[in-house]
Amino acid sequence: MAPTRSAEFSDDTRRTLLQVARESVACGVRSGSPIPIRPEGLPAHLVRHRACFITLRRFEQLRGCIGSLEATRPLIVEVAETACSAALDDPRFHPVREAELKTLNIEVSILSPLSEIHVHTEQMLLDDLRPGVDGLVLDFGDRRATFLPKLWEQLPEPATFVEALKQKAGLPVDFWSPDIQAYRYLTETFSEPYEARAPA
Numbered sequence: 001m002a003p004t005r006s007a008e009f010s011d012d013t014r015r016t017l018l019q020v021a022r023e024s025v026a027c028g029v030r031s032g033s034p035i036p037i038r039p040e041g042l043p044a045h046l047v048r049h050r051a052c053f054i055t056l057r058r059f060e061q062l063r064g065c066i067g068s069l070e071a072t073r074p075l076i077v078e079v080a081e082t083a084c085s086a087a088l089d090d091p092r093f094h095p096v097r098e099a100e101l102k103t104l105n106i107e108v109s110i111l112s113p114l115s116e117i118h119v120h121t122e123q124m125l126l127d128d129l130r131p132g133v134d135g136l137v138l139d140f141g142d143r144r145a146t147f148l149p150k151l152w153e154q155l156p157e158p159a160t161f162v163e164a165l166k167q168k169a170g171l172p173v174d175f176w177s178p179d180i181q182a183y184r185y186l187t188e189t190f191s192e193p194y195e196a197r198a199p200a
Contacts, residue, residue, distance in 0.1 A: 009110065010181040016191045018057060021054055021074055021083035021106050028084035029098050033168055035084075039074040045122040047074040053148060053187075054079065054086040055107040058100060064090040069114060069137060069185075079108060107191035109148055111135065122176040129184075137183040138165055145169035149187055 009017075024034040039047040052065025052075065064086040068078065087096040096104070110111065114137060119125045129136065134155075137146040145168040148163065155161040163173040 009188055009190075015192075016046065017076065017079050017108050017110075018106060018190065018192050019042040020079050021108055022080040024080040024083040024099055025056070025087045025096065025104065025106065026098075028087050029101060030095050030113040030179060032085065034080045034090070034159065037074075037077045037080050038141070039077055042074075049073060050075040050078060050084055051111040052078050053109040053111070054083045055109065055150075055191075056086050057105045057107070058103050063096065064093055064149075065102070066090055067109070067111075067148075069111065071111075071113070077109065094169070102120065105191055109150070109187040112186040114185050117184055118184040119182060120178050122162065124184055126162060129158045129161070131156055131158060131161070133188055134184040136165060136168055137164075137185070138171075139183070140169065140171065140177060140179060141170040142181060144173060148189075150189065166184065 020035070020037070027035045049071040051068045051071045053061070054066060056064040066082055066086040066089060068082065070077075073081070073107065089095075117125060120126060133149060135146060135149045136145065145165055147155075147165050147168070151164075152161065155164055166173055166175060192195055
């Protein structure tokens with residue numbers, strides 16, 4: 001199952017964002033900071049406020065994944081900042097080292113705005129989900145977690161998808177409350193091997 005893609009972003013825009021992500025990862029590894037971006041004068045589709053996730057893989061293994069759910073910055077700035085954070089700040093991994101740069105694959109997922117799913121029971125949520133399409137956010141008190149649509153490849157059944165997301169949020173797999181808030185979103189996801197470009 002592939003994440004939902006739209007025609008919103010052209011191939012040139014995808015290449016630009018991937019290049020920014022790669023350069024920012026390299027800059028972060030070498031200096032501790034993302035590449036500086038001046039959004040003034042850039043095309044509207046690069047500076048429109050959008051949320052994104054950046055996923056890093058090395059030899060097909062996850063190497064870092066960081067993102068945001070709320071659109072607070074120009075997209076090109078969000079990509080640069082998030083790519084650096086994925087390389088340095090994912091608490092599951094030690095920071096990326098310079099020797100790894102050429103072997104990284106970088107994936108950019110640009111999120112649509114969140115849309116609340118109005119449900120009162122877990123079964124209503126399961127019935128409403130679109131496997132392979134929906135990204136999902138569960139929000140309960142101070143617990144919040146999300147799965148990108150790509151996670152449907154590993155968890156194709158709605159029940160196991162939601163159970164795993166509850167665990168990620170620190171909730172028991174059999175927990176449900178009418179106060180849980182659920183949101184869906186779509187992603188446009190694209191990637192290229194790090195080594196497909198000139199060495200950073």
